[in-house]
Amino acid sequence: MQPAGVAAPLKVDITEKTFRSAEGVTIVALRGLSFEVRQGEFACLLGPSGCGKTTTLRILLGLDRRFAGSYQLPEGGSKRIAAVFQEPVLLPWRTVEQNVRLALSPRLRGKDLDSLFEILGLSAMRSLYPSELSLGLARRAALARAFATEPAILFLDEPFTSLDERTADRLRRLLMTVWAARPTTALMVTHNLREALLLADRIIVLSPRPAQVLGIFDVGLSRHSRDTPALDNLVSDFHKRYPDAV
Numbered sequence: 518m519q520p521a522g523v524a525a526p527l528k529v530d531i532t533e534k535t536f537r538s539a540e541g542v543t544i545v546a547l548r549g550l551s552f553e554v555r556q557g558e559f560a561c562l563l564g565p566s567g568c569g570k571t572t573t574l575r576i577l578l579g580l581d582r583r584f585a586g587s588y589q590l591p592e593g594g595s596k597r598i599a600a601v602f603q604e605p606v607l608l609p610w611r612t613v614e615q616n617v618r619l620a621l622s623p624r625l626r627g628k629d630l631d632s633l634f635e636i637l638g639l640s641a642m643r644s645l646y647p648s649e650l651s652l653g654l655a656r657r658a659a660l661a662r663a664f665a666t667e668p669a670i671l672f673l674d675e676p677f678t679s680l681d682e683r684t685a686d687r688l689r690r691l692l693m694t695v696w697a698a699r700p701t702t703a704l705m706v707t708h709n710l711r712e713a714l715l716l717a718d719r720i721i722v723l724s725p726r727p728a729q730v731l732g733i734f735d736v737g738l739s740r741h742s743r744d745t746p747a748l749d750n751l752v753s754d755f756h757k758r759y760p761d762a763v
């Protein structure tokens with residue numbers, strides 16, 4: 518048991534998660550999946566398509582309680598959990614700013630959001646409605662909403678899919694800037710190795726379904742040094758260590 522006030526990691530120990538298909542066939546999505554994310558760390562869960570990454574996040578978000586095993590959220594189960602999904606899920610009849618403020622606890626509702634909107638390049642878009650935003654801007658609004666809540670843990674499920682590469686890259690860099698300004702324990706699901714190498718402190722490498730941890734890849738390079746040649750080297754180091762992963 519972690520004493521109150523002491524930094525606690527995210528601990529995951531899922532013994533098994535199965536689904537029953539429409540034809541009555543049992544699909545084992547996860548079996549023996551165990552890992553930790555340290556306090557204040559940005560970790561990526563990297564694995565091939567269909568291996569069980571989203572299933573894992575849904576369990577950690579409390580959206581799926583039918584599994585065997587256990588997990589412990591940072592700070593002994595604080596309620597401040599934020600999530601950014603593939604779809605930004607903004608309320609269409611609310612402005613960007615209202616969407617962000619609605620997510621805040623009463624204590625934070627009136628807080629100054631200027632610097633957060635500024636970092637994310639959203640200062641001029643605060644009073645726009647979601648239908649007036651490009652997909653890239655809507656994703657930024659979803660990031661603003663997540664960080665505004667000052668979460669104990671932030672879960673991200675492939676937040677940069679279906680964007681052109683330039684927009685995705687700009688958003689990845691914005692995510693790093695906002696995370697550096699407001700560090701929080703973060704777990705991001707992706708099947709994009711370069712993305713994981715650009716963003717993560719450590720990568721939790723998963724096997725094909727049922728997802729198990731093949732190993733942990735410690736990126737071990739400061740984020741400012743992760744330019745294209747450095748990323749190329751990291752990709753090659755990664756493939757040497759995990760020739761069969763992703």
Ligand SMILES: Nc1ncnc2c1ncn2[C@@H]1O[C@H](COP(=O)(O)OP(=O)(O)OP(=O)(O)O)[C@@H](O)[C@H]1O
Pocket residue numbers: 536537538544546564565566567568569570571572573708726
């Ligand atoms: N509600 C469900 N009913 C039946 N099978 C499911 C259900 N949800 C997920 N699955 C199956 O469980 C497995 C894991 O799915 P999951 O979405 O977690 O994978 P993923 O690693 O996130 O994939 P991707 O990277 O393509 O999003 C897949 O075989 C999927 O078809």
